[in-house]
Each structure stands twice: as structure tokens, then as C-alpha cells.
Amino acid sequence: MNYFKQLILGTVTILLLFMLSACGSSSSDGSGSSSTDPTTDSTVSGVVIDGYLQDAEVFLDCNNNLERDLDESSYRTGEDGSYTLDLPDNASQCAVVAVGIAGQTWEHFDNGSSSEQLKDNLTMVSVDNGSYRVISPFTSLHWYYMNNDNYSMTFEEARNQVRQELGLPSGNAVFEDFVARAGDNNSYQNMVQTSLRMGEYMGYYCSQDNSTDNMTVKMRNTFRYMHQNVGMDNFTDNNIQPGRMDERFPVRMGNMQQ
Numbered sequence: 001m002n003y004f005k006q007l008i009l010g011t012v013t014i015l016l017l018f019m020l021s022a023c024g025s026s027s028s029d030g031s032g033s034s035s036t037d038p039t040t041d042s043t044v045s046g047v048v049i050d051g052y053l054q055d056a057e058v059f060l061d062c063n064n065n066l067e068r069d070l071d072e073s074s075y076r077t078g079e080d081g082s083y084t085l086d087l088p089d090n091a092s093q094c095a096v097v098a099v100g101i102a103g104q105t106w107e108h109f110d111n112g113s114s115s116e117q118l119k120d121n122l123t124m125v126s127v128d129n130g131s132y133r134v135i136s137p138f139t140s141l142h143w144y145y146m147n148n149d150n151y152s153m154t155f156e157e158a159r160n161q162v163r164q165e166l167g168l169p170s171g172n173a174v175f176e177d178f179v180a181r182a183g184d185n186n187s188y189q190n191m192v193q194t195s196l197r198m199g200e201y202m203g204y205y206c207s208q209d210n211s212t213d214n215m216t217v218k219m220r221n222t223f224r225y226m227h228q229n230v231g232m233d234n235f236t237d238n239n240i241q242p243g244r245m246d247e248r249f250p251v252r253m254g255n256m257q258q
Contacts, residue, residue, distance in 0.1 A: 045084040046133035047177050048098040050122065050199035051109030051192070052081035057101065058135070060085055062094040064147070066123055066215040079108065081179075087131075095127045095143065098135040100203070109179075109196060120203035123215060127155070128175045137198035138162055138174045138191075144223040147216070165232045166194055190236065197235045201226060 048056050059074040061067075068074055075083045077098070085096070100107070100122035108115045126139035127146060133139075145151045145158035153161060156171075163171045169187040178191040205222045212218060226232065 042087050042089070042131070043084050044087040044096065044131055044133060045082070046096070046126075046135065047081040048077050048083065048100075048124070049081055049134060049136040049177065049179055050100070050124075050195055051107045051115075052079070052179060053077055053098065053100050053118075053122075054079045054081065054106040054108060055101070056081070056105045056122075057099045058083040058085065059097055060087070060091055060094045061097040061125065062091055064095060064216065066095075066097055066125060066219060068097070068099075079106075081108075093129055095125050096133050096135055097123065097125045099123050102203075102207075107196075107199075109192065118203060120207040122199055122203035123206065123219065124199075124202070125219070126175070130175070134175050134177055136178075137195050137202060138166070138168070140202065140219070141165075141198075141223060142174055144220065148220055148223075166191075167236060193238065194235050198226075201230070201235070 044060075048058060054077055056077045057068065057074050058077060059068045059072045061072065063069065073086065075085055077083045083098075100118045102118050102121050105118045105122075106115050107118055124135050124137060124140045125143045126133045126135040127143050128134070128139065142158045142162050145153040145161050146155065151158075151161075159171045159174050162168065162174050168174060168191065173188075173191065178188045178195070182188040182192050202219075202222055205225060206218050209218050209221050211221065
């Protein structure tokens, strides 16, 4: 009888040890998961375009200040302007910002046959919340309409405004890789040229605006100046070539601060 009691007790002990071992093994070797584990991060990728910008700094901007904070990781773009960022689940609505650096970031255009380094720092932003995000002067203008008290447009209203203002082929074109689509398509070829002119202007006037150190305010000032003193339709004019923007539309700091 004692033999059977010992056998039963031993069997129960083995079963209990097995159950405890199974419950505690979820992440001991780093390969398991449990309901208390943090959700795995996803990624956001895309391309930075003025022409394609190589060696631009890209980062998630969750506080909408258009500047990289210490807790915001960054990525340097490749030759084709591409980037990939880790995207925590709580950051899916964050803007993505790209900063081209004067004398360091390369701008590739004419299907890669022509390149030059940026003359001025160029900050651009996209508030598109897809998993693939283009960052360009067009997406930056879209941001402006959504983040300016004089407009305060919805996402769709801002998209339609940019399309109409610059004669883009569709609303979706605001968020497309228009360089890749240019080829023999005149509408997208015109977008490339318009983007180059806008980027030249944005970099030059942001660098000339000494009225503030706040990058968000600088961007708003620049787009306001573009509307008031240049007119957006000028950026679709083939007579305006990159490199001559400052000659035709010189900075008047009083207007920048209005």
C-alpha cells in the first residue's frame, strides 16, 4: 500500500512541476511571447523627393515641432531617396520629417543623370498616415494647410487644395513618387520641375528667416510668403529655374514676419 501511495505522490509531483515549467517558459529564452509582452513594432518606409534626396535625415515627429528630439530615432536616405523607420504602435499618426543638409545632402534629378548638393538646409514633412510615405514640397504644403489657423483644413481638404493650386494630375499625386512616374508622362514631369522650384524656394527662405528659431513657425512663414509675394502658380512656370529663385523673389524680412 505504501508503495502505491508513493507512486501516486511522485506522479502528481511530476505533473505539477511540468505545469509550472510550462507557465514560466513564455519568454525565458527570448523566443517566446505572452499577452504581457509589448506588441512588436512595425515599420514605415518611403522616399524623400525634391529630386530624390540622398543622405537626408528622416525621423518620426510625434510632437509636430519639425525638429528631431533626443527620443526620436533617425535614418539617412539612400541614393534613391528611400528610408525605413521603426514605427511603434502608438506612433502611427505621427508626422514624418526629412531634413536635407546643405553641402551634404545630394539632390538627384533628370532620372539620375544630374545631381547637385543642396545649397540650403531643406525641411519637409508628410502627415500621410500610410505605411509608405512620400515626403516632398507637395506633402509639406499639404501639412501647412492642415496646421495653419487661417486654414485648419481637413486631410482631404488640404489634399484637394494642393492638387488644384498646382494643377496636379490627381489628388493621390500629392502622396505619390512622382519622379518614378515621370518617364514619358508630361504631368508627372511637370511635377518634378515644380517640386525642384518649390524646394529651392523653401530651403532659401527658411534659411533667411531670422525672426524665429522655431522650425514650425519658419515653415509657416515660408509658405505664407510664397502665397503673398510669389504666387503658387509661379512654381509651375518653366521660366523659373532652380538657382535663380532668390534673384527673382528676394527676401523682404518684413513680409516674412507678417
